[in-house]
Amino acid sequence: MAKYIIKRILISILILFGVSIILYTLLRCMPGDYVTQKFTANPSFENSEEKLELMKELYGLNDSIFVGYFKWLFGNPTLQTRGAILFDFGTSFLYDRPVTEVIADKMWISFALTLLSLVIYYPLAVFLGTRAAVKQYGAFDYATTVLTMIGISFPTFFFSAIVVKIFAYDLGWFDTGLGQVSGGMYNPTAWELFIDQAWHLVLPIFVVVVLSLGSIMRYTRTNMLEVLNADYIRTARAKGLSERSVIYKHAFKNTMIPMVTMLAGLLPGLFGGSMILEDFFKVDGIGRIAYTAMNAGDIPFVMGYNMFLALLTVLGMLLTDLMYVAVDPRVKLTR
Amino acid sequence: MKEENKKDAVAETSVPAQEAPPVEAAEGPAAPAEEGAAIDPAAQEPAEGHAAQGEEKGFLADNVRSLSPMQLVLKRFFRSKLSLIGLATIVALFLFCWLGPLFSPYGEETIDYDANGRLNVTVTEIKIPLTDENGDYVYDEDGNQVTVSVWRVQKSEMLVDTLANPSAEHWFGTDKNGYDVLTRIMYGGRVSLTLSLIVVLLETVFGVILGGLAGYFGKWVDSLIMRIVDIFNCIPTLPLLLIIGSVLEGAGVDPNDRIYFMMVFLTLFGWTGIARIVRGQILSLREQEFMVSATARGLSTARKIFRHLVPNVMPQLIVSMTLGLGSVILMEASLSYLGMGVPLTKASWGGMINDVKDPTVLQNYLNLWVPPGICIVLAVLGFNFIGDGLRDAFDPKAKR
Numbered sequence: 001m002a003k004y005i006i007k008r009i010l011i012s013i014l015i016l017f018g019v020s021i022i023l024y025t026l027l028r029c030m031p032g033d034y035v036t037q038k039f040t041a042n043p044s045f046e047n048s049e050e051k052l053e054l055m056k057e058l059y060g061l062n063d064s065i066f067v068g069y070f071k072w073l074f075g076n077p078t079l080q081t082r083g084a085i086l087f088d089f090g091t092s093f094l095y096d097r098p099v100t101e102v103i104a105d106k107m108w109i110s111f112a113l114t115l116l117s118l119v120i121y122y123p124l125a126v127f128l129g130t131r132a133a134v135k136q137y138g139a140f141d142y143a144t145t146v147l148t149m150i151g152i153s154f155p156t157f158f159f160s161a162i163v164v165k166i167f168a169y170d171l172g173w174f175d176t177g178l179g180q181v182s183g184g185m186y187n188p189t190a191w192e193l194f195i196d197q198a199w200h201l202v203l204p205i206f207v208v209v210v211l212s213l214g215s216i217m218r219y220t221r222t223n224m225l226e227v228l229n230a231d232y233i234r235t236a237r238a239k240g241l242s243e244r245s246v247i248y249k250h251a252f253k254n255t256m257i258p259m260v261t262m263l264a265g266l267l268p269g270l271f272g273g274s275m276i277l278e279d280f281f282k283v284d285g286i287g288r289i290a291y292t293a294m295n296a297g298d299i300p301f302v303m304g305y306n307m308f309l310a311l312l313t314v315l316g317m318l319l320t321d322l323m324y325v326a327v328d329p330r331v332k333l334t335r
Numbered sequence: 336m337k338e339e340n341k342k343d344a345v346a347e348t349s350v351p352a353q354e355a356p357p358v359e360a361a362e363g364p365a366a367p368a369e370e371g372a373a374i375d376p377a378a379q380e381p382a383e384g385h386a387a388q389g390e391e392k393g394f395l396a397d398n399v400r401s402l403s404p405m406q407l408v409l410k411r412f413f414r415s416k417l418s419l420i421g422l423a424t425i426v427a428l429f430l431f432c433w434l435g436p437l438f439s440p441y442g443e444e445t446i447d448y449d450a451n452g453r454l455n456v457t458v459t460e461i462k463i464p465l466t467d468e469n470g471d472y473v474y475d476e477d478g479n480q481v482t483v484s485v486w487r488v489q490k491s492e493m494l495v496d497t498l499a500n501p502s503a504e505h506w507f508g509t510d511k512n513g514y515d516v517l518t519r520i521m522y523g524g525r526v527s528l529t530l531s532l533i534v535v536l537l538e539t540v541f542g543v544i545l546g547g548l549a550g551y552f553g554k555w556v557d558s559l560i561m562r563i564v565d566i567f568n569c570i571p572t573l574p575l576l577l578i579i580g581s582v583l584e585g586a587g588v589d590p591n592d593r594i595y596f597m598m599v600f601l602t603l604f605g606w607t608g609i610a611r612i613v614r615g616q617i618l619s620l621r622e623q624e625f626m627v628s629a630t631a632r633g634l635s636t637a638r639k640i641f642r643h644l645v646p647n648v649m650p651q652l653i654v655s656m657t658l659g660l661g662s663v664i665l666m667e668a669s670l671s672y673l674g675m676g677v678p679l680t681k682a683s684w685g686g687m688i689n690d691v692k693d694p695t696v697l698q699n700y701l702n703l704w705v706p707p708g709i710c711i712v713l714a715v716l717g718f719n720f721i722g723d724g725l726r727d728a729f730d731p732k733a734k735r
Contacts, residue, residue: 011562018566026578031585146417149723153661153715155668158708161691169698176694275573276669294577302574310569 001325008321012314019310020084020303024072027299028065061299072303089304094296095289099304103286109180110273110285113201117208118270125213126259129220134247136225145221148214160207160280167203174203179282204281208274220259227254257328265320268312408650411728418724424717428710432524441515443522444680447496447505448513459487501702508702510690519682520707526676526683527714530598531663535656537602542609543652547640549610550617561614564607572604573669580675590678597670601663612655616648650729657722661715668711684711 063071072090075083082088089099128148132141168174175182180200181193188196227233228251236250237243273287282288286305293301324331412418441447462482465473473481495513499505507516549560579600583593620626621644629639670676671685687707691697696704 011565014562015565015569018562019569022566022570023575023578026575026582029582029585030578031581142417145723149719150712150716153665153712153719155665155672155685155688155708155711157669157672157685157691158688158704158711161688161697161704161708165697165701176698272571276672290574291577294574294581302578306571306574309571309574313569313571 005318005322008318012318015314016307016310020073020307021069023303023306024069025065027302028068030297030299072300084303084307089307090300092293092298092301092304094293094298094301099301102289102301103304103308106284106286106289107271107273109283110278110287111271113204113278113283113285114208114270114273116201117205117212118266120205121209121213122216122263124209125216126220126256128213129217130224130247130252130255132217133221133224133228141221144217148217151210152214154211156207156211156274156276157280159211160204160277163203163207164280175200177282178203178280180284200281201283204277204283207277216262219262220255223258224251224255227251230254257324260327261320261323264323265316267319268315272309272312408725408728412724415724415727417720418728421717421720421724424713425721428524428714428717429528432521432528435521436518439515439518439521441518443514443519443682445515445518446513447499447509447515448494449496453493453496453499454490455493457489459489461485461487498700498703507706508700510687510703511696514682516687516703516706519687520684520710523682523684523687523707524710524714526594526681527664527667527711530594530667531660531718534598534601534605534663535659537598538606538659539609539652539656541602541606543613543645543648545606546610546613547617547645550614551621551636551640551644553618557614560610564610567604567607570604572666575604576600576666576670577673577675580670591681593675594677597676601666605659605663608659609652609655612651613645613648616651617644620644620647650725654722654726654729657718657725661718661722664711664714664718684708 061068071083073084075086075088087100091097092099092102095102128144132144135141164174164176164178168176168178178200181196182200228247233246233251236246241250271286273285273290275287275291277283278285278288279291290302290305293305436442462484465481465483467473475481496505496509497511497513499509501508505515505517507520509515510519545560545564549557576597580593580597583596584590588596617640626639626643629643634643667676667683668685668688671683672689674686674689676686677683684707688704688711690700691704
């Protein structure tokens with residue numbers, strides 16, 4: 001077990017190295033780096049080549065990709081960074097703060113958004129999936145199948161647009177300005193502010209719930225169907241157990257094995273945010289911040305953000321495996 | 336068994352509420368196809384709600400054993416209503432996108448300069464403070480200045496028929512640039528559908544080759560390929576493609592060609608899923624007897640992989656390909672929406688929805704963004720229905 005985990009962690013580190021090399025190379029190939037973009041557009045900046053070079057030097061943009069990568073990884077003496085290997089991703093060009101600080105600051109709103117959605121759609125999906133599997137090929141099965149399939153077929157931005165059009169513009173229940181707080185609140189109390197902010201998150205959460213419901217529901221249904229075909233379910237029925245007990249006690253528990261492990265795999269991803277959704281709803285989460293940074297050529301931040309996502313993915317995979325061992329006594333990790 | 340008899344059986348059983356034939360699906364094309372003869376007990380259970388069951392059963396039992404595995408799959412596929420709906424949707428979309436423009440008076444980049452006498456009207460309010468005889472400003476009892484409003488209305492002839500409402504001339508109206516929305520949807524669909532087909536085909540070729548190699552050779556080949564798969568899996572797709580998009584822009588790639596390069600990169604980062612499926616299947620298959628036999632016969636490695644192992648993975652491959660088509664369409668739409676797809680003069684479904692970033696369009700011009708959105712949903716849904724239907728049809732454990 002411990003050996004397995006150590007091996008997995010070592011492999012994860014290798015993977016992260018690979019990811020960082022690919023990303024850094026690509027990022028440095030991006031045209032219009034931050035310095036050129038910002039300072040050539042600034043009229044008060046004397047547009048001399050020398051100064052531009054100096055700035056580029058300062059921002060570490062003059063090194064070759066190879067040298068630049070090593071400085072990013074092991075620390076840059078001129079910028080006084082300790083390097084990504086010690087989780088120091090440098091200072092964001094655009095936000096002018098350490099990358100890790102910006103990420104730590106902005107990830108919570110994304111986390112709140114995705115966690116709240118998860119809390120709603122996950123149980124709902126499990127419930128619907130179980131019901132659909134029990135009544136396979138029945139009307140309920142078809143209805144949920146079709147509806148959830150339609151759900152996963154919607155692009156985020158299109159569904160968001162529809163939702164905003166209906167609930168914000170036509171019905172007027174929500175602020176059409178989107179964002180996180182209403183404008184024009186005069187001296188709100190903390191409670192009013194909280195309610196207002198929560199109200200602004202309702203629409204994005206609704207979008208996430210509807211769009212994510214489908215895949216989990218289908219996953220539950222497939223698993224449940226598989227379990228219902230198993231021999232021990234036949235045994236349970238043969239013993240004369242009530243259908244209720246067969247399904248909700250014997251079958252359901254076994255269905256939950258892959259479901260729970262999948263949930264463990266999802267957890268780290270909750271911090272990653274979603275670019276399109278946050279950008280559409282003008283929620284200042286990590287996805288939106290990263291999208292802005294990407295357009296501005298903010299290499300340290302984009303690197304930091306993507307490595308953060310890669311780390312979350314690796315963690316998710318590891319957690320999934322460990323969860324299997326924790327939930328299912330039949331599974332033993334050997335390798 | 337005669338060939339016609341098989342066909343008849345297929346045609347007969349595509350009636351929805353019919354008794355399921357002995358369904359014992361074959362392991363794949365490479366396995367001998369005798370399973371049809373075995374009678375599955377599940378199939379003997381009376382299915383609900385149809386008459387003349389006994390006769391049907393007798394008729395079927397005579398014919399069913401002649402069905403090849405492929406025919407069984409097709410029959411099951413065509414019996415499912417959802418897969419038929421999906422297939423019909425996709426065919427309709429293809430016809431719409433490729434034949435539609437032939438009947439449209441507008442081209443993809445035709446700007447309608449004939450505004451039919453529509454006027455640009457701007458109304459401005461000008462407030463003039465009221466003065467009394469002495470030339471002093473007048474105030475009301477609350478102390479507010481009393482003003483008189485004058486409204487200035489300016490009219491000018493429209494040069495381009497922009498943002499026109501749906502009419503006989505433009506069924507879905509025109510957009511901000513005076514392009515006909517309906518025509519643009521057709522051309523946009525061409526991009527999405529072709530792109531998804533090509534990307535998925537390339538991905539599959541890539542994935543089959545690499546997954547096949549990894550699964551067959553095992554050891555360090557497997558570790559190497561699987562680590563590459565892991566790395567590609569951990570790179571977030573959307574940010575990556577956005578970065579690549581701007582790299583391409585900087586590399587001086589013609590915006591018209593950019594989408595083809597994006598396609599290459601979508602492939603490059605999308606083959607990992609297929610590779611995993613192929614590898615997993617081959618790992619278990621290569622231990623089976625027919626592979627021992629293949630080795631004993633001294634077949635070449637390439638022949639063993641691509642003639643004996645890969646055909647056995649085909650069911651899973653075909654399913655994940657169809658489902659992949661939908662996700663590529665979604666990805667392309669997202670990229671176009673973010674402005675990283677085709678150039679603005681060209682049409683794309685995602686790019687057309689991008690107009691909703693303007694609140695006036697979002698609120699008042701539903702005809703601009705709802706139709707392309709519905710097209711995306713229909714395309715993805717169609718492919719998902721087909722993929723789902725295929726999965727059920729290929730499933731050897733399926734009850735009906």
